[in-house]
Amino acid sequence: MAAAVIVCVAVPVASGRAADAPPPRPTMWYWHNWTDHDGISHMTKCPVRDFDLKTMSAPAGPQWQDRLKSGPAQVIFTVQPAHWNGAWHPDPKVQWIIPLRGTWYVTAMDGHKVVMGPGEVSLGEDQLSRKDPQGHIGHDAGNVGDGPVELMVVQTDEVPTVDRPCRFG
Template sequence: MAASTEHPVSHSTLAFGRIYADDDGESHFGALSFDMVERNFAPPAPPFWVSRMDEAVRQGFLVVPTGWVGDPHPAPMRMWIFLLDGEMEFETSDGERRALVPGSTLLLDDTSGKGHRSRVIGGNIATLAMVEMPVLGR
């Protein structure tokens, strides 16, 4: 079977989850999306889909032990998390819960207010990559 050279329409936008605080300090899940543009990003390799490139402050890795529970807390910084291994659950102050599995991505944008609850679920540690993002408006 020959490989397809067509670019699926689904690559024109990528969507990710986000936790944010509203004006009353309640945290909620939301969504944000990034437009993708086909670019010659790594010549001489063929072009592929690329989003805008945002500034980052720093990056690192987190290893969270089995059974760890973070009672309601604001995010310590505005950051993207990328779950590499294990499973975690996040609960916003409005009561909504979402489980993350390896490959999941979430922007923690609730640096004020009531925050969110997070915990490791399942029987394994959770390994995450994180990227600190600048505070909006700075």
């Protein structure tokens, strides 16, 4: 009787794919505070998924990049004191808001409240909202907890739109 011999060879494969194949395209998420045709603001969770794998600056290795739009922007770092509340107001410009430390919330005029912590991203675009019967306009925002909240805000030169949730991504 012949004996069967089984040979196992370890082949490096990253995450179940061939070593030369690029990793799968990532998907990231952001919250979009947008305005509808009636002037009411809403919060919608939106994907960012049009990534290209390329270097930002040679000789650095490639990384996934999704360049939403090029143009002038201003970066602002803010520290909101403990228990800060911004009351009802529209965003001053179309702006990306990224909490760096602490937790804050945004409540849209439709009542949808989103609580965000470090690393989450929000796009504020409620400039075209209109006062409702309660006098609310734009959004209400404030801190959660007893500490300050640190945010990075990137204000853009984008023109605010209506009825275009998730227009980036």
